[in-house]
Amino acid sequence: MGAGVDVNGAVAEGFEPVGDAFARNFAARGERGAAVVVYRDGRKVVDLWGGTRDVDGTGPWERGTAQIVRSATKGVAAAVPLLLHQRGLLDPNAPVGEYWPEFKAAGKDRARVRDLLAHRAGVPALDRPLTPEEAADPERGAAAVAAQAPAWEPGTDHGYHAQTYSWLVGELVRRVTGRSVGEWIAAEIAAPAGLDLWVGLPPAEAHRVGRVGPVQAPPAEGGLRTRPKRAVAEAYADPESLTRRAFGAITPSPDENDPAYRAAVLPASNGIATADGLARFYAALIGEVDRADDAAGPRVGPLFTPGTVRLARTEQSAGPDRVLVVNTRFGLGHMLHGPASPLLSPASFGHPGRGGALGFADPEAGVAFGYVTNGFQPTVTADPRAQALVRAVRTVLETPGTRER
Numbered sequence: 462m463g464a465g466v467d468v469n470g471a472v473a474e475g476f477e478p479v480g481d482a483f484a485r486n487f488a489a490r491g492e493r494g495a496a497v498v499v500y501r502d503g504r505k506v507v508d509l510w511g512g513t514r515d516v517d518g519t520g521p522w523e524r525g526t527a528q529i530v531r532s533a534t535k536g537v538a539a540a541v542p543l544l545l546h547q548r549g550l551l552d553p554n555a556p557v558g559e560y561w562p563e564f565k566a567a568g569k570d571r572a573r574v575r576d577l578l579a580h581r582a583g584v585p586a587l588d589r590p591l592t593p594e595e596a597a598d599p600e601r602g603a604a605a606v607a608a609q610a611p612a613w614e615p616g617t618d619h620g621y622h623a624q625t626y627s628w629l630v631g632e633l634v635r636r637v638t639g640r641s642v643g644e645w646i647a648a649e650i651a652a653p654a655g656l657d658l659w660v661g662l663p664p665a666e667a668h669r670v671g672r673v674g675p676v677q678a679p680p681a682e683g684g685l686r687t688r689p690k691r692a693v694a695e696a697y698a699d700p701e702s703l704t705r706r707a708f709g710a711i712t713p714s715p716d717e718n719d720p721a722y723r724a725a726v727l728p729a730s731n732g733i734a735t736a737d738g739l740a741r742f743y744a745a746l747i748g749e750v751d752r753a754d755d756a757a758g759p760r761v762g763p764l765f766t767p768g769t770v771r772l773a774r775t776e777q778s779a780g781p782d783r784v785l786v787v788n789t790r791f792g793l794g795h796m797l798h799g800p801a802s803p804l805l806s807p808a809s810f811g812h813p814g815r816g817g818a819l820g821f822a823d824p825e826a827g828v829a830f831g832y833v834t835n836g837f838q839p840t841v842t843a844d845p846r847a848q849a850l851v852r853a854v855r856t857v858l859e860t861p862g863t864r865e866r
Contacts, residue, residue: 466492468511469524475857479507482853486846487512491679494522494671495817495834496736497850500744502827503760504751507854508737514671516835527657527669527735528833529717532623533820534660534732536812537742538630538642539773539794540650540764542578547769551637553578553793560636563607572615577629578793579777583611584629585622585784586706593715597725599641602628612703613783619791620703620783624710627729630794643726651738654745654761655753658738661726670733672718675816676836678845696786707784734820740831743811743822746770747829770824773810785841802842805830805855816840819847826858 466487472480479499486492494512498505514520545551551560553575558565564572569583576582584606595601606628612620622629634642643661651658659666696704715722717731725731734742744750747770749760765773773792782789782801790797795810802813804821805828811821816837822829832847 466511467521468509470507470509472509473506475860476506476854478853478856479850480509482849483509483511486849489679490846490849491676491836491838492834492846493518493676493836494526495832495836495846496522496526497832498736498740498830499854500740500750500829503744503749503762505737510736512835514835516672516674516676519672522671525657525669525735526671527666527733527738528671528818528835529673529723530732530734530739530818530820530833531730531814531816531837533734533739533812533814533818534728534730535626536795536810536820537646537650537658537660537732537734537739538626538728539578539792539812540742540746541634541642541645542574542630543769543773543793544649544764545634545637546772547766551633557582557633561603561607561632563604564632566608567610569611569615572611574633575777575793576616577633579619579791580622580626580782581616581619581778582622582629583613583615583618583620584609584625585620585710586612586703587625587710590706590710590712593711593713593719593722596624596627596711596715596727597721599628599631599635599726603632603635606632618783619778619780619789621707621785621789622729623707623784624729625707627727630728631726641726642728650742650745650764654741654750654764656734656738656742656745658732658734658742660728660732662720662723662733664720664724666733667720667723670723671835673835673837674718676838678838678840693786704784704786734831734833736831736833738831739818739820739833740829742829743820743831744829746773747822747824748827774808774824787842789842796842803848803851805851805858813842813844813847815842817844817847819844819851828854828858830854
């Protein structure tokens, strides 16, 4: 499979269309190196990888290769406040200032926890961006967003907090638990569920992570390259726009291959995972999942109660996004299925990473999905490679014989 690219792994009977779509990503959609994993009802039904570990063509991609997943990290981080709520430690309806008094400054005293999680807090940009070194300091980041005057009255509108989400969620979790988001995920989620997934990469795992970089997207199938709407293009081009300022809250842009950046805890943007780690994370949220690597013992999960699953899927923000300049839908941190970020179905919740990665769960279908890549294309919420794989999964589930569970 894959026009000269070795595609490795396996798919369960009936899931062959996912393998075909994965191979076509290399042949026709500019893929360099990637992996995709799908779980259904806690059992792995797709496990594929191919290409090279590094975007520049160095080294083969192996089963355990991990990559930075950019904003797909937000979906992982969003599980933390939901689990804290599930344990009775965090109230989504409480003012943020109840847990983090400094956040009440500059007119944000009425901002609720749910506003912070659903991109309604009004602080997607900073008047003075942080340098990469400053951004890696959680106290510096938290102080910056706490002091920032909101771009709109918190709770009255929504706009994607592309970078500031790191310090908003990070400091909220630290105030409630005394631990960083990365420490909490490692101890309370990754270890119990057996995940190759980190927010703050340990030095011992650095050898597994490939080098990432931009790649040019090929012309869309049919011969024409799709172009963003004029309003979207103008927003990204205007240095004074809220869009540019939100994505530029860390300036200059960090080097995503820098070990120091990868070791930092930035839950908006620098999570690192294997495709299995990302898919298994979502599988463990919604149900029982086989133990990692077929180890003996009982299945693990679910981490979310049925009530928390419902809460994760509950829409908090919808409509025109003041940063992304398209219609978006968010729950308490997760993106929800919609035209800007199509997932498997309206029941899905998860998060894409700008330029490629995608992870989500669909509790009604019992499906969890993880896709990681080393080549970032100029997409924000709906990468064509990830979407081709999602469409293939949807096709499989609509086929008589695989629909039944």
